[in-house]
Amino acid sequence: MSKVLYIKANARTDVESRTFQISNSFIETYKEKNPEDEIIEIDLYEAGLQFLPKGKMNELREAVEQSDRNHPILKFAYQFYDADKYVIAEPIWNLGIPAILKAYIDYVAVGGITFTYTEKGPVGMCHSKKAVNIITRGGDYSSEPVESLEMADKYLRNIFGFMGITDFTTIAADRLDVITEDTDKLLQDATNKAVKVAEAF
Numbered sequence: 001m002s003k004v005l006y007i008k009a010n011a012r013t014d015v016e017s018r019t020f021q022i023s024n025s026f027i028e029t030y031k032e033k034n035p036e037d038e039i040i041e042i043d044l045y046e047a048g049l050q051f052l053p054k055g056k057m058n059e060l061r062e063a064v065e066q067s068d069r070n071h072p073i074l075k076f077a078y079q080f081y082d083a084d085k086y087v088i089a090e091p092i093w094n095l096g097i098p099a100i101l102k103a104y105i106d107y108v109a110v111g112g113i114t115f116t117y118t119e120k121g122p123v124g125m126c127h128s129k130k131a132v133n134i135i136t137r138g139g140d141y142s143s144e145p146v147e148s149l150e151m152a153d154k155y156l157r158n159i160f161g162f163m164g165i166t167d168f169t170t171i172a173a174d175r176l177d178v179i180t181e182d183t184d185k186l187l188q189d190a191t192n193k194a195v196k197v198a199e200a201f
């Protein structure tokens with residue numbers, strides 16, 4: 001039985017969000033294919049995340065040394081470490097990920113839990129795990145000069161890789177805010193891809 005962490009990062013609700021329309025289809029298909037698996041859904045707007053607290057970083061380090069799995073911040077890192085698979089869903093915002101998702105990454109990328117320091121530098125501790133990132137974007141970042149401006153999917157791919165999760169698939173719906181586009185078709189194409197990926201995930 002696998003544990004799947006479904007990480008949702010958007011101020012829009014399930015009904016409003018085009019990203020969640022795709023990611024929820026992914027999850028539904030995954031559930032049908034893997035009824036015995038555990039899906040843990042975290043809506044980051046409901047999870048009570050803050051920025052890392054000022055003046056408390058030493059306290060946090062001590063809690064890592066004591067392996068305090070109930071610590072209000074570290075519990076997210078342990079939950080992340082315990083998962084086998086990750087499904088992340090977010091829109092691109094201002095060329096990057098929504099700030100709440102960055103706050104979550106700051107909670108889970110913890111030395112001593114999801115990565116460790118060695119004489120050769122930091123090494124990821126999350127082995128044999130895989131991730132799917134479901135992202136929607138108003139624009140199109142498929143070629144230069146704008147390709148290198150995209151720092152949402154790229155950032156997640158890098159930080160997941162940093163924690164040891166290098167099996168990372170992206171499902172993207174692009175050009176959703178280009179007024180001449182058939183948005184319904186773009187969303188349907190991305191949803192079809194999501195269903196296909198979910199069947200084999």
Ligand SMILES: Cc1cc2nc3c(=O)[nH]c(=O)nc-3n(C[C@H](O)[C@H](O)[C@H](O)COP(=O)(O)O)c2cc1C
Pocket residue numbers: 010012016017018019020090091092093094095096136137138139140176177
């Ligand atoms: C605050 C904000 C910032 C955005 N920044 C970008 C951006 O930098 N690049 C882009 O292509 N689209 C940008 N968009 C458009 C969204 O990424 C796009 O409309 C997306 O499909 C919204 O997904 P949702 O329906 O799940 O909320 C932005 C939207 C918002 C609300």
